[in-house]
Structures are given as C-alpha cells and as structure tokens.
Amino acid sequence: MVPPILTVRELSVTFPDSNGGLDALGSASFEIYPQEFVCLLGPSGSGKSTLLRVLAGLLQPTGGEVVFAGGQPKIGMVFQQANLMPWRTALENITLPLELENVPPAERRARAQALIELVGLSGFEQAWPRDLSGGMAQRVAIARALIHDPDLLLLDEPFGSLDALTRERMWEELSRIWQARQKTVLMVTHSIGESLFLADRVLVLSQRPGRVKFEMKVDLPRPRADEMRYTPHFSKLAKRLKEAIE
Amino acid sequence: MNLNPLRLSPQTLRRSRPWAVLLSLAAAFVTWELVSRFSGLPAFILPAPEQVAVRFWRALRQDNLLLHTAVTLSEILLGLLSGTLTAVGLGYAVAKSRLFERLAAPYLVASQAIPVVAIAPLLVIWFGPGMFSKVLICALIVFFPVLVNTVVGLRAVPRALHDLMRSLRARRGQIIRLLEVPAALPVLLGGLRIGATLSVIGAVVGELVGADRGLGFLINTARGLYDTALVFVAVFTLIALALALYALVAGLEKKFLSWQESHE
Numbered sequence: 355m356v357p358p359i360l361t362v363r364e365l366s367v368t369f370p371d372s373n374g375g376l377d378a379l380g381s382a383s384f385e386i387y388p389q390e391f392v393c394l395l396g397p398s399g400s401g402k403s404t405l406l407r408v409l410a411g412l413l414q415p416t417g418g419e420v421v422f423a424g425g426q427p428k429i430g431m432v433f434q435q436a437n438l439m440p441w442r443t444a445l446e447n448i449t450l451p452l453e454l455e456n457v458p459p460a461e462r463r464a465r466a467q468a469l470i471e472l473v474g475l476s477g478f479e480q481a482w483p484r485d486l487s488g489g490m491a492q493r494v495a496i497a498r499a500l501i502h503d504p505d506l507l508l509l510d511e512p513f514g515s516l517d518a519l520t521r522e523r524m525w526e527e528l529s530r531i532w533q534a535r536q537k538t539v540l541m542v543t544h545s546i547g548e549s550l551f552l553a554d555r556v557l558v559l560s561q562r563p564g565r566v567k568f569e570m571k572v573d574l575p576r577p578r579a580d581e582m583r584y585t586p587h588f589s590k591l592a593k594r595l596k597e598a599i600e
Numbered sequence: 601m602n603l604n605p606l607r608l609s610p611q612t613l614r615r616s617r618p619w620a621v622l623l624s625l626a627a628a629f630v631t632w633e634l635v636s637r638f639s640g641l642p643a644f645i646l647p648a649p650e651q652v653a654v655r656f657w658r659a660l661r662q663d664n665l666l667l668h669t670a671v672t673l674s675e676i677l678l679g680l681l682s683g684t685l686t687a688v689g690l691g692y693a694v695a696k697s698r699l700f701e702r703l704a705a706p707y708l709v710a711s712q713a714i715p716v717v718a719i720a721p722l723l724v725i726w727f728g729p730g731m732f733s734k735v736l737i738c739a740l741i742v743f744f745p746v747l748v749n750t751v752v753g754l755r756a757v758p759r760a761l762h763d764l765m766r767s768l769r770a771r772r773g774q775i776i777r778l779l780e781v782p783a784a785l786p787v788l789l790g791g792l793r794i795g796a797t798l799s800v801i802g803a804v805v806g807e808l809v810g811a812d813r814g815l816g817f818l819i820n821t822a823r824g825l826y827d828t829a830l831v832f833v834a835v836f837t838l839i840a841l842a843l844a845l846y847a848l849v850a851g852l853e854k855k856f857l858s859w860q861e862s863h864e
C-alpha cells in the first residue's frame with residue numbers, strides 16, 4: 355500500500371487563557387493518503403479549524419507532530435468566507451498564488467484560464483469581488499486554492515455560508531474538480547450529507563479537546579449523484595456517523 | 601478632530617454639476633464687483649475684480665509672482681512628502697509592534713498637543729528664514745493625521761487575509777506590497793487629503809512669521825505697502841495651489857481606489 359502523504363501524531367494545541375489554558379486539540383492522530391478526499395466532522399468548537407491552521411503552518415502546535423512525506427508541501431486553502439482581496443478583480447485574486455511565486459503575467463493568465471472554465475467563472479474574470487454572489491466568490495476562492503498546483507487542499511467549511519441549493523451544486527462541482535485535478539483534500543464540515551457526498555473517508559472529532567474518535571470509509575460508488583441519498587446504504591452510513599458524533 | 605464636517609470628498613465634488621460651480625462663482629464675482637463699486641470703500645480696503653486682474657499681470661512681470669509661487673509650492677510638496685514618509689514609516693512600526701507603540705505613544709500624543717502654528721516662530725529662529733524651516737513646519741503639521749490614518753488602515757487589514765498570505769508562504773515584502781499597502785490605501789489617502797490642505801496652511805504660516813520669499817512673504821510685503829490688490833493676487837494664487845493639491849489627491853484616489861466605486 356502507498357505510504358501516507360500526511361501523518362498527524364498525537365497533535366495537541368492549548369491556547370493560553372486566564373485559567374490555565376484552553377485545550378482546543380487533545381492528542382489527535384490520523385493519516386491521509388495521496389489523492390484521498392477526507393472529511394473531518396465534529397461538533398463546533400472541537401478544534402477543527404485549529405487543526406487546519408496547524409497543517410497550513412499558521413499555528414505552532416503545543417505537542418505532537420505533523421509529518422509530510424516529501425517535506426513542506428504547497429498548501430491551497432479555502433476558508434468559510436471567500437476572503438478575496440476587494441481591490442483585485444476575480445482573475446487577479448485567482449492568480450495571487452502565482453504572483454507570490456513570481457510566475458510571469460502571461461503564464462499566470464494562461465493557467466488561470468483553464469481553471470476559470472473548470473470552476474464555471476467564464477465571463478466574470480474582470481468582476482470586482484463586491485459584485486460577485488456568495489457562490490461565485492467561493493468559486494474564485496477555490497480556483498485560487500488550486501492554481502499553484504498544491505500538494506494538499508485544506509477546506510474549512512467552504513460552503514457553510516451558501517444557501518442549500520448553491521451548496522449542493524458546489525458539491526458536484528468540487529467532486530468534478532477533485533477528479534479532474536487529482537488532489538489530496540482535507541475538508542472540514544459539519545454536514546453528514548456533505549461528507550458522504552464528497553469523501554473517501556470521514557474522520558470524526560470528539561468534543562473539545564478534539565481527538566479523532568471515529569473513522570469510516572465511504573464506499574459509495576462515484577460519480578455520486580443526488581439520488582444516491584435515498585438508498586439504504588447511504589442511510590446506514592449516515593446513521594453510523596450520526597451515532598459517532600453524539 | 602473632524603476637519604471635514606461637510607464631507608467634501610472628491611466624490612461630492614465630482615457629483616456637483618459644472619454649471620452650478622460656474623454659476624456660484626459668477627454670483628460671487630458680481631457681488632464683489634457691486635460692493636467694490638457702490639460701497640465707496642477705497643481700493644486699499646477692497647479693490648475691484650478688474651483691479652486685481654490688472655495687478656495679477658503686473659505681479660507676474662514685476663513682483664516675481666512665479667518665483668514666490670514656486671517657493672511656496674516646493675515647501676508644501678517637500679513638507680508633504682517628508683512628513684508623509686516619516687508618518688507612514690513610524691505608523692507601520694506602531695501598528696506592528698506593541699512595544700514600539702508604548703514607547704512612542706507619549707511623544708506622538710505630545711506632537712499632536714503642540715500647536716504647530718504656535719511654535720512656528722521658534723522653528724524660524726532655529727532654522728532661519730529660508731525654505732527649510734517652512735518644510736519642517738509643513739512636515740510637522742502633516743505628520744499626525746497621516747500617522748493616525750496609517751495605523752488605523754493597517755490595523756483594519758483582515759486577519760483572514762494575513763492567514764491567506766501566510767498559508768501561501770508569502771514573504772514579508774510581498775505581504776507589505778500585495779496586502780498591507782492596498783488594504784490601508786483608502787484610509788491613508790484620506791489622511792493625505794487632510795495633510796495636503798494642512799500643509800498649505802503650514803507653509804503660509806511659516807512665511808508670515810519670517811521669510812524672504814514665498815506667497816506668505818508677498819502678502820506681508822504687500823500689506824506693508826497698502827497694496828491690497830497684490831494681497832488678493834497672492835491669496836487667489838494660494839487658493840489655486842490648494843485646489844490643485846486637492847485635485848492631485850483626488851486623482852490618486854480615482855486611480856487607485858476604482859475598486860471601491862459604486863456602480864450606480
């Protein structure tokens with residue numbers, strides 16, 4: 355079997371506070387394999403965002419270790435809010451990671467063009483973020499996270515702020531993008547349906563301090579369609595996850 | 601400290617119709633003409649518009665009006681530039697370092713508490729009647745509003761965008777150039793707009809206190825000779841300078857902040 359691309363061992367994070375520190379993560383351990391789509395479920399406040407921040411290098415853990423096969427990986431990150439720079443057009447927001455790597459402008463635009471079609475933003479290249487709907491803005495954020503060809507995609511409830519219809523359309527698009535681009539993805543969500551629609555494997559975090567208390571393979575066939583949600587197998591998996599969370 | 605209670609932003613000016621501006625200017629000139637003609641006031645109290653116009657042409661040829669204007673403009677621009685650069689540099693340090701903020705705060709607050717106009721004579725005594733003392737006065741007067749706006753602008757940069765840049769392994773210089781400068785720019789330019797207006801006042805105050813050239817010097821000289829028409833010429837030239845500076849900042853805002861504009 356292929357070795358994991360990411361190994362997390364007994365990771366803990368304690369935030370300093372007035373009464374002796376707040377344990378956000380307590381000894382979380384898991385692995386992620388190349389090109390796997392993993393969803394992380396857990397009650398709110400269980401340290402999911404904290405975990406992603408550690409993996410993205412934004413936060414030093416208090417204990418434990420994070421090992422990436424092949425050294426520091428390139429990260430693509432999507433947050434709950436699109437976090438676009440309002441002074442850049444959609445296209446300029448998408449090409450930001452390439453600008454940071456000093457890729458020449460012509461190549462930046464060429465690489466953005468393919469992605470813009472993939473995420474369904476054609477015609478919106480020159481739009482300002484203030485003129486984009488929530489769903490459109492989040493597509494820009496996804497394209498921005500993919501453009502520099504990252505080794506690991508970290509998604510923190512990326513569809514949490516969208517309405518239900520847009521969200522479900524985004525699931526289909528994300529599956530399609532993931533299959534087209536062959537990325538390794540770790541996605542935080544608190545929707546069981548979302549994790550079953552997207553993931554190869556689901557990790558469930560406990561109440562704070564979070565640790566991985568349950569893990570489940572999602573053996574639903576791909577491509578996954580809407581009707582799949584009414585099958586007995588889907589219901590069985592959903593029930594198991596629900597019990598694990600409670 | 602609200603220096604702009606009418607909210608006369610460039611947007612307000614741009615929205616006002618050109619004919620309305622012309623109409624109000626014409627009304628002012630007609631009033632001036634009528635008052636000077638029928639009030640019986642002598643020309644050394646209130647010269648008529650055409651007398652001021654004639655004096656303007658004579659000032660250009662005989663009184664070195666262009667030289668004085670150039671001197672005052674240089675003082676304003678040099679003061680604005682040095683004051684802004686210092687304020688942005690210190691503002692960056694204050695916004696980024698709590699320690700530096702604590703160390704610098706007493707001096708910054710004190711610098712704001714001293715009325716620059718009141719210490720202008722002291723600066724002229726120390727640094728002489730030449731341009732340097734005026735540049736310094738302009739710089740001091742511009743310093744505080746620009747510093748405050750720099751700090752406010754930098755503190756307002758969303759943490760999420762800092763996280764984004766760090767997750768992409770952006771270097772310090774890239775974070776400054778691609779995130780902090782553009783994010784702080786609207787507030788910074790707002791400070792510059794206040795600073796530009798203030799620096800005109802600074803230069804003239806310095807020149808009135810003691811100078812051998814400049815529009816303030818010209819006003820002083822003309823006043824001594826009861827050449828009121830020349831005072832009017834100098835004042836109108838100052839107004840033109842102030843408007844040009846305002847237009848310059850407004851132009852910068854138009855160029856760099858088009859992403860903010862509403863699409864109505």
Ligand SMILES: Nc1ncnc2c1ncn2[C@@H]1O[C@H](COP(=O)(O)OP(=O)(O)O)[C@@H](O)[C@H]1O
Nearest residue numbers: 369376378397398399400401402403404405562
């Ligand atoms: N920078 C921080 N400083 C102090 N406490 C924090 C910080 N970030 C998160 N926390 C706390 O850590 C816990 C876990 O937060 P988070 O990782 O955001 O949870 P989740 O994303 O699962 O909802 C929460 O109780 C939160 O208040």
Ligand SMILES: [Mg+2]
Nearest residue numbers: 402403404510
């Ligand atoms: Mg969270």
